[in-house]
Amino acid sequence: MPMPASRLLKTVRLLAVGSILGLGAAWAVHLWVPGDIGTQVTTASIGGPFELVDQNGRTRTQADLKGKFALIYFGFTYCPDACPTALVAMAEALDQIGPLAARVQPVFVTVDPERDTVEHMAAYVAAVDERLWGLTGSAAQVAQAAKAYRVFYRKATPQGGGEYLVDHTSLVYLMGPDGAYRAHFTHETTPERMAESLRKNIGG
Amino acid sequence: MRRRIFLASALLAASFSAAHAQPHPIEVQDPWARATLGQSRTGAAYLTLSATGPAADRLVAASSPVAAKTELHNHIMVGNVAQMRPVDAIEIAPGSPTLLQPGGLHIMLIDLKAPLQAGTSFPVTLTFEKAGAVTVQVAVRANRPAAPVGHGHTH
Numbered sequence: 551m552p553m554p555a556s557r558l559l560k561t562v563r564l565l566a567v568g569s570i571l572g573l574g575a576a577w578a579v580h581l582w583v584p585g586d587i588g589t590q591v592t593t594a595s596i597g598g599p600f601e602l603v604d605q606n607g608r609t610r611t612q613a614d615l616k617g618k619f620a621l622i623y624f625g626f627t628y629c630p631d632a633c634p635t636a637l638v639a640m641a642e643a644l645d646q647i648g649p650l651a652a653r654v655q656p657v658f659v660t661v662d663p664e665r666d667t668v669e670h671m672a673a674y675v676a677a678v679d680e681r682l683w684g685l686t687g688s689a690a691q692v693a694q695a696a697k698a699y700r701v702f703y704r705k706a707t708p709q710g711g712g713e714y715l716v717d718h719t720s721l722v723y724l725m726g727p728d729g730a731y732r733a734h735f736t737h738e739t740t741p742e743r744m745a746e747s748l749r750k751n752i753g754g
Numbered sequence: 755m756r757r758r759i760f761l762a763s764a765l766l767a768a769s770f771s772a773a774h775a776q777p778h779p780i781e782v783q784d785p786w787a788r789a790t791l792g793q794s795r796t797g798a799a800y801l802t803l804s805a806t807g808p809a810a811d812r813l814v815a816a817s818s819p820v821a822a823k824t825e826l827h828n829h830i831m832v833g834n835v836a837q838m839r840p841v842d843a844i845e846i847a848p849g850s851p852t853l854l855q856p857g858g859l860h861i862m863l864i865d866l867k868a869p870l871q872a873g874t875s876f877p878v879t880l881t882f883e884k885a886g887a888v889t890v891q892v893a894v895r896a897n898r899p900a901a902p903v904g905h906g907h908t909h
Contacts, residue, residue: 627791630798630863631829632836634788635856638897674792678897702835713796713864720836736834738857 596723596731598698602659602685605672610685612698612729619654619732619752620725621744624701624718626662627674632720632737633658634678640722641679642741643748650752651681653727659685661703661718663692699723724751777806779885780813780846785878785892790869797821797863797870799878799892800855805848812843813852815881818892822865824878829858838862843883872896 601611621640625633637658644651656679660666663686666674671684686692696703703718724733724747732751735744785801799818805811816824825840844859846852854860861878863870870876872894879889 627794628796630788630794630796631838631856631860634791634897641898670793674794677789677791706837706839715838717835717837719834720831721834737836
C-alpha cells in the first residue's frame with residue numbers, strides 16, 4: 551500500500567529528528583564514559599593532576615606515572631563487594647600478562663579519606679597486591695583526583711555501628727604512559743579480558 | 755498421665771520423621787565469603803538459593819555471630835556508579851536459582867568482630883518467609899588463591 555506523500559514526509563522528518571536526538575544522547579554518553587572496553591578514545595579528558603599520599607606515606611602525583619601504563623580504580627576499603635572484585639581482577643590481569651606487568655602501575659585511590667588513613671591503606675594493599683599504590687589524602691586532595699578522573703562519589707546512608715557506604719563510580723581506567731586515557735573496565739570485567747586489553751594496549 | 759506422655763512423644767517422633775523425610779524447601783549451595791582485606795570491618799557472603807519444591811519463597815533476614823549487624827544487600831549500578839543498598843527480601847522462584855554473587859545480591863556483614871581469615875568458616879542463619887530458619891557454614895576464601903605477590907607468572 552503506497553504511503554501518501556505528506557505522511558511519508560512526516561515519517562522521514564520523525565526519523566531525522568529521532569536520529570539527531572539519538573546521536574545527541576550517544577554523544578552525551580560518549581563524553582561521560584568514552585569508548586567501549588579496550589578501545590582508544592581521544593576525545594576524553596579523563597586523567598590529570600593529583601597529589602596524594604601512598605600507603606608508605608610518600609607523596610604521589612601524576613608525574614610519578616609518567617612513562618608507565620596505569621590501571622586506576624577509585625573505591626574505599628570498607629567496600630565489601632565491588633572494590634575487592636575490581637582490585638583483585640586488576641592484580642590477576644597483571645599476573646596474566648607476565649613481564650609486561652612491569653610496565654603497568656596499579657593504583658587504588660580512596661574516595662573515603664575520612665576512614666582510609668595511610669595505615670588503613672597499607673594493611674589493605676598488603677592484602678590485595680604489593681604492587682598496588684594505595685592513595686589517600688585530605689578531602690580536598692581526593693576531590694581533586696576524583697575530578698580529574700571524572701569519578702563521582704557520595705556518602706550513602708549510614709550503616710549500623712556508625713559505618714557508612716560510599717556510592718562511587720566503579721570503573722578501572724587504563725591510562726597510557728603519556729597520561730592519556732586508553733580504556734576502561736568495570737568491576738565485572740574478567741581478569742582475562744582486562745589482560746587481553748593490556749596486552750593490546752602495551753604491545754601496540 | 756503415662757498415656758499422655760506416650761502420646762506426646764509419639765507426636766514428637768512423628769513430627770521429627772516428617773521433617774527428615776522431606777528435603778528442606780530451600781537448598782543453600784556454596785556459601786562463601788571473601789577473606790577480609792586489611793583492617794576493613796565489613797564483609798560480604800555469597801551463596802545460591804534454590805527452591806526444591808513448587809513453592810516460591812523469600813529470604814527475609816540473615817544473621818551471624820561474626821558481625822554486629824547483617825543485612826541483605828543489592829548492588830545496583832546507576833550509570834557507572836556502584837550503589838549498595840539494603841533490600842527487604844530476596845525472592846526465590848522455583849526452577850530458577852537465586853544467585854548471591856560478587857557485584858550483585860549479597861549478605862553484608864557489618865562491623866565484623868574479627869577479620870575473616872581464609873580457610874576458616876563461620877555460621878550464618880538464613881531466615882526464609884515460609885521455610886523458616888536454616889544455619890549454614892560459610893567458607894572464607896582467599897582473595898587470590900595463587901597469589902604470587904610482587905611478581906607475575908611467566909608464560
